[in-house]
Amino acid sequence: MDALYPYVKTLHILFAIIAVGFNASYAVWLVRGQRDPAHLAFAVKGVKFMDDYIANPCYLLLLLSGLAMAFVAGHWGFQRWIVAALILWVILMGLGYRVLQRGRNRRPIRRWTGAQTWSARRWS
Secondary structure, three states: OHHHHHHHHHHHHHHHHHHHHHHHHHHHHHHHHHHOHHHHHHHHHHHHHHHHHHHHHHHHHHHHHHHHHHHHHOOOOOOHHHHHHHHHHHHHHHHHHHHHHHHHHHOOHHHHHOOOOHHHHHHO
């Protein structure tokens, strides 16, 4: 089992870099899109795609690889740092979900994406 630890740790670090890196790039995409309104819909759709299909799955894989790393290393159990990491992960995911839902409820969708949905008509 010890032979697996470096590989699981490498995956864990890779998932963290991908997730945080993609999240950090959202501001760049949106600022570039706001400078040229013709490209704003593309930027918003790109950010949504990256968030839904790359960053958020990497956060889940980060949790799973962290648990696997603790299991492979033999640190499985109620050690304080594992419990603290799990609590922090749950708090941050809950906070992120809450902020995301609040933002989706307040944001005029049609202005960014040109979508003609019920929520877009509600804002017009």
